[in-house]
Amino acid sequence: MIAEDLFEELSTILGPKGLLTDPAEMTPFVTDFRNRRTGSALAVLLPATTAEAAAAVRAVTARKIAIFPQGGNTGLCYGTVPQSGVVIGLRRMRALRETDARSGLISVDAGVTLAELHAEAERLGMQFPLYLGSEGTAQIGGLISTNAGGTGVLRYGSMRDLIAGVEVVLADGQVVNEMSGLRKNNTGYSLTQLVAGAEGTLGIVTAAVVRLAPRMNSRAHAWLGLESVEAALEVGNRVRAAFGSQIEALELLDRAEANYVLRHIPGVRMPLSDVPLYSLMIELASPASHDDLTPQLEAVLAAAMEEGLISDAVIAQSEQQAHDIWHFRHSVTEANKINGIGVVLDTSVRPSAIPAFIEAADRITADRFPEAERAIVAHLADGNVHYIVMFPHEVWASYPDKPAKELEVEHAIHDVAAAHGGSFSAEHGIGRKLTSEMARLIDPVRLDVMQRIKSALDPDGLMNPGALLPEA
Amino acid sequence: MIAEDLFEELSTILGPKGLLTDPAEMTPFVTDFRNRRTGSALAVLLPATTAEAAAAVRAVTARKIAIFPQGGNTGLCYGTVPQSGVVIGLRRMRALRETDARSGLISVDAGVTLAELHAEAERLGMQFPLYLGSEGTAQIGGLISTNAGGTGVLRYGSMRDLIAGVEVVLADGQVVNEMSGLRKNNTGYSLTQLVAGAEGTLGIVTAAVVRLAPRMNSRAHAWLGLESVEAALEVGNRVRAAFGSQIEALELLDRAEANYVLRHIPGVRMPLSDVPLYSLMIELASPASHDDLTPQLEAVLAAAMEEGLISDAVIAQSEQQAHDIWHFRHSVTEANKINGIGVVLDTSVRPSAIPAFIEAADRITADRFPEAERAIVAHLADGNVHYIVMFPHEVWASYPDKPAKELEVEHAIHDVAAAHGGSFSAEHGIGRKLTSEMARLIDPVRLDVMQRIKSALDPDGLMNPGALLPEA
Incomplete structure (x- = not known):
C-alpha cells in the first residue's frame, strides 16, 4: 500500500525514465560488479537533476524507507548493494555544469565518469589527477563518497584533496550547497570534507567542483631492482628529497607479483634482466617541457x-620503454586473477613501518597459511601496502567455507597492520564488507563520534544503512 | 559555591602551575593580543598533558560551565576572548612527541609554536610549509582550529592539508585519537578534517601529527609591474602552467599598498624603477639544487x-635581491598600521572572478567611502584578496562610532564578495567578530547542518560558546 502510493509520487517526480521497478532492469543495481553479492530493492530511482533527487529523497524518507545511493558501482566492498528500500542511481546526472579554466575548476554532476572528467580537463589543457583502473565507469559522486585513491595520491592527494566543494542532498531532502569552489574559505565546518569518504551515509553527493592540475609535459621513468623493502624506502626518500612534488608515482612490487605478471600477461617484459626481490617503479613529471628530468633522475x-x-x-630512454613500465604495473590485477585466489589486503602503515609490517605479516602468513604465497603491490610513499595472500586455485577450491577463509586471512593481516599503527582500509573503504572490522578495530571513542554525527544528519538511519558504520 | 568546589578539583588535577585565578595573571588570557576586546573568566587552566586537559574539561563541563580554548592568542577575530567560564590555555603542552623522519611526520603537543615546529623540521633536513607572521607565538592547536593559511597555500594547502591527524578532547572529556599519521585511511568520517577550522567549538585540539615537505634548495624570485589585475591573473596562469607545484608564492599588491610600504618602512626599495599600478611577486622553488629556475622563469x-x-x-640575481623582494611583501602590515586605519577584508573569490570583484568593490568604496583609499594585498592564485579600505588617521578619528563604521565597511565589501560567489572569511576565520555575518550570509541549510553537528558533539553548548556559530 505504502509502496503503491510512493511509486505514484516518485513517478510524478522522476518521469518514466527515472523509475525502474522491473526486477530484470533492477538486477545490475542490486548486485556488485564482480557478481559476488546481491541485494534487493523496491525500486531504482534515476533522477536527472538535483531537484528531482531532493524531491525523491523527501518522498522516500518521509515514509521511513531506506535509500541506497549508487555511483558507477565499481566498489570492492559492497557499499552499494541494497538491503531493502530504494536505490538512487546518479547515472542520469551527467552534466558538465561549468568550466572555469582560469580558476582551474570544473563543476560536474555526480554521475559524470572519471574518464569524462579526464577528457574535459585535457580539453582545457590541464589534467584531473586521479588515476585508477575503473575510470570509464566510476562516477565523481562515488569517488568522493569513497574518497578514492589510486597511484597519484603521493603528489596530488586522494579525492578529498581534489575537490573544492560538493552539493549534497540530505536525508530530509534539504540540499547543502558548498559549490563555491573557493580555495580558501574559513566559514565554519567543511561539509565537503565530512561527506568525503562517508559512503553515502550522511547524504547523497549530487555534484562537485573539482580542482585541476597543470598538464605534465616532461617525464622520466625508472624501474629499479632492490634487495629489501628497507632499501626501497631509503631510495624512495632520496628521490623525494631530490624531486619533491615532481614525483608522480613510487610503486613497489615484490618478486612473486612480478612473476605473476610475467607468467600470465602475454607481451609484458620485465625491464631488468632478472626478476629482482623487489621492484620499484618511479615516475617523475613536470609541466615544463624544458625540464630534462631523465638525467637528473639518473x-x-x-x-x-x-x-x-x-x-x-633501467631508466626509460623512449616513450615505448616508459609505456612498457606502466603496462607492467597495470597488469597486476589481471595477472592475479589468472594466477589464483588472492586475498588482497588494503592495509596502510606509516612508510617507516612498512618493513616491520611486511616482516610480521610474512611470519603470520607462513605460519597460518602455508599453502599460500605472499605477494606485494604497494604505493610506497603513501604507506599503502596491498599485501596479497595468494592461494592456488585448486587449494582455494578445497576450502569448504570460502568466505570464512577470506575473513580469517583478513583478520590475521589486519591485526598485524593494527599492531604497527596501521589501517585495514587505506583506499577501498568499508562498505558492507568491513563493518565488523570497524567494530573490532576502531577506537570506540572515534566510532561513537561518528555515530553521533550520523544521528545528527540522518536521525532515522535511512541513508545507506548497513554501510560504513557497524550497527549500534 | 560551585566555583570553590570546582577550583579544589581543578587544583588537584592541574597542580599549582596549572591553575590561575589571580585577575592580574589572567589578564593576557582574557584579552585579544591587539588589546581591542576584553572578556572575563573564572579561571585560566593550563594543563601539561592530555590527561590533565581531559580531566579538567570533565570537571568543568560536568558543572555546565563553558570552556574557552586558547592557543597562542594571535587571532584577528576575537575567537579566544572568553565571555565567562574558564579558559584552557595549551601553552604548557609543548612536547615534541615523536619525530618520524622516514615518514616525513612529526607529532607534537598542541602548544608547540609554529617557530618551534619549523626549527624541528629544519633539523630533519625538511620543512613544515606553513608561513605566516605570528610564527613565534602561534601554536599548532590554534593553527589547526583556525585552519590557518598564509603565503604557501597555493603550493602546500592550508593547515587542514598539512595535518595527518589530531588528538581532541571532547566536551565530555573523552579523547579522540586520530594520531596514526597515515596518508591513506578510509575508515569512516575524518574527525581531523571536521575540527580543522572549527575554532574549538567541537573540542580542544591537544596534539597533532603534521606532514613535512622536502627542503627547497634552489629558488627564483621575480617582481613584475602590470597595468591590470586581468594581466596579473593571465601571467599567474602562465607561470602555473609552466611551473605547477614549483610555485611557492604569487602575491599581488596594488600601487596604493606599495606606496604605503615605500612611505613608511625605512630601507625598503621598490624593485622596479617606477611604482606600477599592480605588482606581482613570484617565488619558485625546487628541492633539487641542480634546478636552475631563474633562466626558466626569465x-x-x-x-x-x-x-x-x-x-x-626584475628577476632576482642575488640572495640580497630575493631578500629585498620578500622584505617588501612582509612590510605590508607594519606600513598599513602607520599609514592609517585600514579596514582589512579577508575576502576570497575564484581567481577568475578577482577582476570583477575588485572593480565592483572599487565602485562601492568610491561611492560610499570617498574619504578612504583602496589598497590591495592578494594571494592571487588562491583567490584570497585582502581588500583594504584605508582611512587617514584624522578622518577615522572624526567618526563618532568607530565599530559601526568598521561594520559598515565590512558589510559593504562582504556583500560584493558574496555577489561574486565569494567568501567573507578566507583565512582569518569567524571568531566572535563575524558571527553576525555568518547569520547574514551563509546558506541557512549549511548553517543548520553545522548546528546539528555542534549539538551532536557538544549538546550543552559549552565549547567556545559565542564563537564561529551565530546564537540559534
Whole structure:
C-alpha cells in the first residue's frame, strides 16, 4: 500500500525514465560488479537533476524507507548493494555544469565518469589527477563518497584533496550547497570534507567542483631492482628529497607479483634482466617541457647504486620503454586473477613501518597459511601496502567455507597492520564488507563520534544503512 | 559555591602551575593580543598533558560551565576572548612527541609554536610549509582550529592539508585519537578534517601529527609591474602552467599598498624603477639544487612581456635581491598600521572572478567611502584578496562610532564578495567578530547542518560558546 502510493509520487517526480521497478532492469543495481553479492530493492530511482533527487529523497524518507545511493558501482566492498528500500542511481546526472579554466575548476554532476572528467580537463589543457583502473565507469559522486585513491595520491592527494566543494542532498531532502569552489574559505565546518569518504551515509553527493592540475609535459621513468623493502624506502626518500612534488608515482612490487605478471600477461617484459626481490617503479613529471628530468633522475639513482642500495636499474630512454613500465604495473590485477585466489589486503602503515609490517605479516602468513604465497603491490610513499595472500586455485577450491577463509586471512593481516599503527582500509573503504572490522578495530571513542554525527544528519538511519558504520 | 568546589578539583588535577585565578595573571588570557576586546573568566587552566586537559574539561563541563580554548592568542577575530567560564590555555603542552623522519611526520603537543615546529623540521633536513607572521607565538592547536593559511597555500594547502591527524578532547572529556599519521585511511568520517577550522567549538585540539615537505634548495624570485589585475591573473596562469607545484608564492599588491610600504618602512626599495599600478611577486622553488629556475622563469616572463602583459620586471640575481623582494611583501602590515586605519577584508573569490570583484568593490568604496583609499594585498592564485579600505588617521578619528563604521565597511565589501560567489572569511576565520555575518550570509541549510553537528558533539553548548556559530 505504502509502496503503491510512493511509486505514484516518485513517478510524478522522476518521469518514466527515472523509475525502474522491473526486477530484470533492477538486477545490475542490486548486485556488485564482480557478481559476488546481491541485494534487493523496491525500486531504482534515476533522477536527472538535483531537484528531482531532493524531491525523491523527501518522498522516500518521509515514509521511513531506506535509500541506497549508487555511483558507477565499481566498489570492492559492497557499499552499494541494497538491503531493502530504494536505490538512487546518479547515472542520469551527467552534466558538465561549468568550466572555469582560469580558476582551474570544473563543476560536474555526480554521475559524470572519471574518464569524462579526464577528457574535459585535457580539453582545457590541464589534467584531473586521479588515476585508477575503473575510470570509464566510476562516477565523481562515488569517488568522493569513497574518497578514492589510486597511484597519484603521493603528489596530488586522494579525492578529498581534489575537490573544492560538493552539493549534497540530505536525508530530509534539504540540499547543502558548498559549490563555491573557493580555495580558501574559513566559514565554519567543511561539509565537503565530512561527506568525503562517508559512503553515502550522511547524504547523497549530487555534484562537485573539482580542482585541476597543470598538464605534465616532461617525464622520466625508472624501474629499479632492490634487495629489501628497507632499501626501497631509503631510495624512495632520496628521490623525494631530490624531486619533491615532481614525483608522480613510487610503486613497489615484490618478486612473486612480478612473476605473476610475467607468467600470465602475454607481451609484458620485465625491464631488468632478472626478476629482482623487489621492484620499484618511479615516475617523475613536470609541466615544463624544458625540464630534462631523465638525467637528473639518473644522477640521483647512480649515487644510490654506488652505495649498494640498488642492485639493478633501467631508466626509460623512449616513450615505448616508459609505456612498457606502466603496462607492467597495470597488469597486476589481471595477472592475479589468472594466477589464483588472492586475498588482497588494503592495509596502510606509516612508510617507516612498512618493513616491520611486511616482516610480521610474512611470519603470520607462513605460519597460518602455508599453502599460500605472499605477494606485494604497494604505493610506497603513501604507506599503502596491498599485501596479497595468494592461494592456488585448486587449494582455494578445497576450502569448504570460502568466505570464512577470506575473513580469517583478513583478520590475521589486519591485526598485524593494527599492531604497527596501521589501517585495514587505506583506499577501498568499508562498505558492507568491513563493518565488523570497524567494530573490532576502531577506537570506540572515534566510532561513537561518528555515530553521533550520523544521528545528527540522518536521525532515522535511512541513508545507506548497513554501510560504513557497524550497527549500534 | 560551585566555583570553590570546582577550583579544589581543578587544583588537584592541574597542580599549582596549572591553575590561575589571580585577575592580574589572567589578564593576557582574557584579552585579544591587539588589546581591542576584553572578556572575563573564572579561571585560566593550563594543563601539561592530555590527561590533565581531559580531566579538567570533565570537571568543568560536568558543572555546565563553558570552556574557552586558547592557543597562542594571535587571532584577528576575537575567537579566544572568553565571555565567562574558564579558559584552557595549551601553552604548557609543548612536547615534541615523536619525530618520524622516514615518514616525513612529526607529532607534537598542541602548544608547540609554529617557530618551534619549523626549527624541528629544519633539523630533519625538511620543512613544515606553513608561513605566516605570528610564527613565534602561534601554536599548532590554534593553527589547526583556525585552519590557518598564509603565503604557501597555493603550493602546500592550508593547515587542514598539512595535518595527518589530531588528538581532541571532547566536551565530555573523552579523547579522540586520530594520531596514526597515515596518508591513506578510509575508515569512516575524518574527525581531523571536521575540527580543522572549527575554532574549538567541537573540542580542544591537544596534539597533532603534521606532514613535512622536502627542503627547497634552489629558488627564483621575480617582481613584475602590470597595468591590470586581468594581466596579473593571465601571467599567474602562465607561470602555473609552466611551473605547477614549483610555485611557492604569487602575491599581488596594488600601487596604493606599495606606496604605503615605500612611505613608511625605512630601507625598503621598490624593485622596479617606477611604482606600477599592480605588482606581482613570484617565488619558485625546487628541492633539487641542480634546478636552475631563474633562466626558466626569465623565458616564461620574457614571452609574456613581448605580448605586452607585463610592463616591467626584475628577476632576482642575488640572495640580497630575493631578500629585498620578500622584505617588501612582509612590510605590508607594519606600513598599513602607520599609514592609517585600514579596514582589512579577508575576502576570497575564484581567481577568475578577482577582476570583477575588485572593480565592483572599487565602485562601492568610491561611492560610499570617498574619504578612504583602496589598497590591495592578494594571494592571487588562491583567490584570497585582502581588500583594504584605508582611512587617514584624522578622518577615522572624526567618526563618532568607530565599530559601526568598521561594520559598515565590512558589510559593504562582504556583500560584493558574496555577489561574486565569494567568501567573507578566507583565512582569518569567524571568531566572535563575524558571527553576525555568518547569520547574514551563509546558506541557512549549511548553517543548520553545522548546528546539528555542534549539538551532536557538544549538546550543552559549552565549547567556545559565542564563537564561529551565530546564537540559534
